[in-house]
Amino acid sequence: MQNYRSIKTPLTDDLCASLHAGDMVLLSGEVFAARDAAHRRLQETLQRGEALPFDIRGAVIFYAGPSPTRPGRIIGSIGPTTSYRMDPFAPLLMEQGMKGMIGKGKRSAEVVAAMGRYKAVYFGAIGGIAALTARCVRSAELVAYADLGPEAILRLELVDLPVFVINDTQGRDLYEEALKRSKT
Amino acid sequence: MGPIREIDSKLITETVKGLFLEANTCLGADVLAALQISLAREESALGRQVLARMLENAAVAREESAPICQDTGLAVVFVEIGQDVHVAGGLLNDAIEEGVRQAYGEGFFRKSVCDPLSRANTGDNTPAVIHVEMVAGDRVHLTVMPKGGGSENMSSVSMLLPTAGREGIRRHVVEAVLKAGANPCPPVIVGVGIGGSIEESLILAKKSLLRPLGQKNSRDKRLNDLEQDILADVNRMGGGPQGFGGTVSALAVHVEMKPCHIASLPVAVNIQCHVARHREAII
Numbered sequence: 001m002q003n004y005r006s007i008k009t010p011l012t013d014d015l016c017a018s019l020h021a022g023d024m025v026l027l028s029g030e031v032f033a034a035r036d037a038a039h040r041r042l043q044e045t046l047q048r049g050e051a052l053p054f055d056i057r058g059a060v061i062f063y064a065g066p067s068p069t070r071p072g073r074i075i076g077s078i079g080p081t082t083s084y085r086m087d088p089f090a091p092l093l094m095e096q097g098m099k100g101m102i103g104k105g106k107r108s109a110e111v112v113a114a115m116g117r118y119k120a121v122y123f124g125a126i127g128g129i130a131a132l133t134a135r136c137v138r139s140a141e142l143v144a145y146a147d148l149g150p151e152a153i154l155r156l157e158l159v160d161l162p163v164f165v166i167n168d169t170q171g172r173d174l175y176e177e178a179l180k181r182s183k184t
Numbered sequence: 185m186g187p188i189r190e191i192d193s194k195l196i197t198e199t200v201k202g203l204f205l206e207a208n209t210c211l212g213a214d215v216l217a218a219l220q221i222s223l224a225r226e227e228s229a230l231g232r233q234v235l236a237r238m239l240e241n242a243a244v245a246r247e248e249s250a251p252i253c254q255d256t257g258l259a260v261v262f263v264e265i266g267q268d269v270h271v272a273g274g275l276l277n278d279a280i281e282e283g284v285r286q287a288y289g290e291g292f293f294r295k296s297v298c299d300p301l302s303r304a305n306t307g308d309n310t311p312a313v314i315h316v317e318m319v320a321g322d323r324v325h326l327t328v329m330p331k332g333g334g335s336e337n338m339s340s341v342s343m344l345l346p347t348a349g350r351e352g353i354r355r356h357v358v359e360a361v362l363k364a365g366a367n368p369c370p371p372v373i374v375g376v377g378i379g380g381s382i383e384e385s386l387i388l389a390k391k392s393l394l395r396p397l398g399q400k401n402s403r404d405k406r407l408n409d410l411e412q413d414i415l416a417d418v419n420r421m422g423g424g425p426q427g428f429g430g431t432v433s434a435l436a437v438h439v440e441m442k443p444c445h446i447a448s449l450p451v452a453v454n455i456q457c458h459v460a461r462h463r464e465a466i467i
Contacts, residue, residue, distance in 0.1 A: 079255075131248060
């Protein structure tokens with residue numbers, strides 16, 4: 001696709017610093033699908049002083065809970081869930097090395113500040129196009145918390161998932177800039 | 185009153201199942217048309233790209249019988265049951281729940297219902313949310329509406345001052361949509377319920393979302409005008425598709441109204457994402 005920059009996970013400080021709000025990105029590589037209940041468990045794991053169930057250094061977390069996989073398919077429909085619900089947990093995970101988040105909707109001031117501090121990026125994926133997004137998933141495997149059903153943590157191998165930089169390491173915000181543009 | 189007509193509860197189960205299977209995989213013609221119109225109107229190139237992908241997704245979902253969105257929602261069911269109907273062979277609610285259970289199992293839809301405290305998943309997307317209304321006649325009118333959590337979370341009911349008036353209501357609704365931002369997957373449909381009691385205003389707002397897009401509010405010209413004003417306000421905000429910037433933040437605003445208490449002015453806002461799914465059948 002035109003005007004898209006291709007990047008691959010895991011993400012580094014330099015790569016994150018080179019991404020800017022509004023950038024259109026085709027994201028490939030390993031990401032971890034995790035949402036509400038899984039985040040709570042990740043936090044509890046860290047509070048107990050235990051290791052996380054996957055290596056979070058340089059990792060990208062996709063706030064998503066796919067629909068069940070039909071026989072013979074790689075994954076069901078998949079797309080971003082609303083990100084603010086993971087705001088209470090995101091700074092802690094960035095402190096542990098998480099470099100990217102994929103979701104939809106605005107983040108808290110604390111999360112945006114943490115992105116500057118830990119050199120991490122927040123990407124928006126298009127919500128409600130989950131049959132199409134599933135085509136970017138080349139493999140999916142369970143990582144942890146099978147008992148959470150649709151909220152279990154999955155390791156996904158992505159190829160060219162179109163995402164848009166919402167918040168960058170410099171504190172810019174695509175959503176706010178869009179609203180401001182309309183006022184001028 | 186006519187003679188009593190028996191309707192087998194199994195027929196209700198089959199119908200509910202079929203409606204949910206279809207609703208979750210085939211986007212309605214009205215939504216497709218609204219997205220096409222928006223694609224022509226959207227001024228932002230990125231916004232147009234987003235809308236085009238929504239249309240492409242609808243085609244893929246239909247072709248593969250895959251869920252349009254991974255969030256196949258809470259199963260909301262509106263039932264209008266003729267008072268000359270007798271449901272035979274089981275309870276009406278049980279028949280509906282069974283239809284939901286079968287559709288979400290066989291359709292490989294996500295089970296998104298859990299215990300509010302333990303958060304343990306119920307495993308089959310039940311219980312459904314069932315609204316039953318008695319009407320004249322000997323038929324059953326079933327409307328199913330899978331309702332996603334992201335847009336539902338951005339919904340609210342407020343008891344405005346009775347003196348707030350039309351402009352107060354207008355500002356309140358626009359503010360609610362602005363506050364929701366990109367969370368409910370814009371372009372959204374804004375369902376507004378004015379009046380009644382607190383719970384009735386919410387049901388009015390939800391039911392307003394069932395009106396086909398592109399259809400005018402024919403019951404009350406004042407509401408039609410209010411819908412157009414709110415829609416223009418919302419689309420001037422600049423959020424656009426997915427909040428990435430643009431001129432189409434909402435596909436439509438639907439307002440329904442009922443008389444209320446002299447001390448009150450309930451205003452409910454029920455936001456619906458662009459994947460506006462509903463199907464109906466009459467038995």
